Amino acid sequence: MTRIFVDADACPVKEEVVRVAERHHLSAVFVANSWMRLPDGALVERVVVPDGPDKADDWIAERATAGDVVVTADIPLAARCVAAGALVLGPTGKAFREDGIGMALAMRDLNKELREAGVIREGGPGFTKADRSRFLNVLETTVRAARRIAGG
DSSP states (O other), rough: OOEEEEEETOOTHHHHHHHHHHHTOOEEEEEEEEEOOOOOOOTEEEEEESSTHHHHHHHHHHHTTOOOHHHHOOOOHHHHHTTOEEEEEEEEEEEEEEETTTHHHHHHHHHHHHHHHHSSSOOSHHHHHHHHHHHHHHHHHHHHHHHHHHTT
């Protein structure tokens, strides 16, 4: 059965995930290193993992399989989940796919080096209403595709 896994630390689209999960009667599993307030929902599951680098990422990557959906802005986690066959989205609605994940990882590494060298100082653009709307639409489509993959 399809599940939606959410890398919940700093995820701006928790309510949208719950809305789509409930519409499709799917479990929405929010994973983080600490307790956090989540939207109410009968299908909402909270997983708190121990502190430590990549503990939440490891938990999700060990469980996400073909037919699941993963929501994360973390590109290395996205790469691991794509390799496992999961459908992966960023919170702006950007889909991570096998044919583009290598480039996404390379760009992440380049930007990290440029920030460390002081060449660029800013993070990315702020999260907008258009991002939220795009995410909601893409999540709906992605959940339908994941359910077909999972056979239900």
